Amino acid sequence: MRLPSCLSRLFLVAAAAGATFPPPAQAAEACPIVSSRNWHAWIDRFPGKGVNRIVVTGRIALPTAGYGWRLVKAGGLRGRPPLQEFRLELVPPSGMAAEVITEVDVRGEAKTPFSNLRVMVSCGGKRIAFFDQVVVTD
Structure with missing residues (x-):
């Protein structure tokens, strides 16, 4: 089940304001x-x-300022060629943030x-980029 975008934003605003109630499990994965x-x-x-060394770069747009981020190597999958996943991990701002x-x-x-290699980039369990072939440089 996916939350409507207005509810997702409500949880982000509530978290930024220091709300103490836990968001639903779906919101944590969004x-x-x-x-x-x-x-x-x-x-x-x-x-x-x-x-x-495999390097992955991209540009993302976030709903507010102040997010922390990491693009980390996640579990690799078998295949020919092998598939390597990178997971985008985001941390919402802890205080007030410009909307x-x-x-x-x-x-x-x-x-x-x-x-x-093949490479996949995911965020919240959904694929946001995929490379069927990765260029090799010396």
């Missing part, structure tokens, strides 16, 4: 981003070291033994 764009993923290859759509550049990195 992704508050308004939009996302300009996603890129690539693998930096380090020949001879046996480890590569203005705020764009933020996000970036995540992780080590990988692979040089051929």
